[in-house]
Amino acid sequence: xxxxxxxxxxxxxxxxxxDPEIEIISDKEFAFDIDGSRVSVEIRDRVLRSKKDMLLDWxxxxxxxxQKYYGRFPVKSVHINLMVAAGDxxxxxxxxxxxxxxxxxxxxxxxxxxxxxxxxxxxxxxVHLAMANVPPAQAWLxxxxxxxxxxxxxxxxxxxxEEQIWRYFIERMPQGLPQExxxxxxxxxxxxxxxxxxxxxxxxxxxxxxxxxxxxxxLRDALRGVLDAGLSMHxxxxxxxxxxxGDRATGVAVxxxxxxxxxxxxxxxxxxxxxxSLGVTLENQQVVxxxxxxxxxxxxxxxxx
Ligand SMILES: [Zn+2]
Numbered sequence: 001x002x003x004x005x006x007x008x009x010x011x012x013x014x015x016x017x018x019d020p021e022i023e024i025i026s027d028k029e030f031a032f033d034i035d036g037s038r039v040s041v042e043i044r045d046r047v048l049r050s051k052k053d054m055l056l057d058w059x060x061x062x063x064x065x066x067q068k069y070y071g072r073f074p075v076k077s078v079h080i081n082l083m084v085a086a087g088d089x090x091x092x093x094x095x096x097x098x099x100x101x102x103x104x105x106x107x108x109x110x111x112x113x114x115x116x117x118x119x120x121x122x123x124x125x126x127v128h129l130a131m132a133n134v135p136p137a138q139a140w141l142x143x144x145x146x147x148x149x150x151x152x153x154x155x156x157x158x159x160x161x162e163e164q165i166w167r168y169f170i171e172r173m174p175q176g177l178p179q180e181x182x183x184x185x186x187x188x189x190x191x192x193x194x195x196x197x198x199x200x201x202x203x204x205x206x207x208x209x210x211x212x213x214x215x216x217x218x219l220r221d222a223l224r225g226v227l228d229a230g231l232s233m234h235x236x237x238x239x240x241x242x243x244x245x246g247d248r249a250t251g252v253a254v255x256x257x258x259x260x261x262x263x264x265x266x267x268x269x270x271x272x273x274x275x276x277s278l279g280v281t282l283e284n285q286q287v288v289x290x291x292x293x294x295x296x297x298x299x300x301x302x303x304x305x
Pocket of ligand 1: 128
């Protein structure tokens with residue numbers, strides 16, 4: 001009986017890789033290694049430090065979602081500084097590049113596990129680590145990726161349900177559509193075009209790569225190729241170099257032609273028609289699926305791999 005139990009434990013151990021061990025560097029600094037990358041976490045505030053186990057669990061949980069999406073953690077090392085703020089939410093984040101990338105996150109002193117589970121900010125900032133610095137005209141690429149990939153990576157890792165994602169996209173994505181007088185993404189640096197216009201670019205690219213590869217490849221493969229080309233937040237580059245590296249990785253020309261279409265022209269997208277062809281719509285505030293829709297197979301795969 002004991003022997004069977006040991007065998008079962010050994011088997012489950014091989015299915016689920018153990019979480020990395022947290023090292024205590026000092027009373028204010030902690031660290032862990034994941035896939036050869038070093039993640040250090042600084043918590044100077046006394047109240048936040050009293051919740052360090054919960055906070056370190058959350059950092060690890062977010063790190064794993066990003067690592068799973070990119071197939072590795074995107075940079076060799078990152079220093080995460082958790083600063084105290086008022087309230088019970090994660091309130092603000094910012095990522096900085098360079099030799100040792102740095103992420104600042106403001107966390108409410110009344111934070112609890114439920115609010116940490118709901119947080120999107122840390123994954124958003126970690127997605128920034130996976131893209132090189134591009135000129136300010138292409139800030140939409142950085143924020144669009146962080147907005148879109150944050151959702152997809154969290155869904156693929158089980159942080160968010162399918163229904164939550166589609167409701168979020170259907171309700172929020174229209175904010176990225178061109179308004180009267182808007183030009184292309186490179187020429188319209190408004191909040192909506194930067195975050196959600198960039199996210200529309202990413203979603204269109206994801207769908208098109210899947211269409212052209214019979215659902216075998218996706219934006220995720222393109223972005224892994226961008227990392228393979230050395231274009232993480234350690235580096236400076238141009239948007240065109242990013243798109244060329246992504247297209248090389250998938251073997252289909254999607255990112256470069258889409259960028260040419262969207263950079264200077266408004267390029268309105270009929271989102272309602274797109275949702276219908278993916279077979280997902282909102283009816284009376286309920287997410288409704290149609291598996292007979294022409295791209296239902298793409299929609300089903302999108303949140304899985
Ligand atoms: Zn951002």
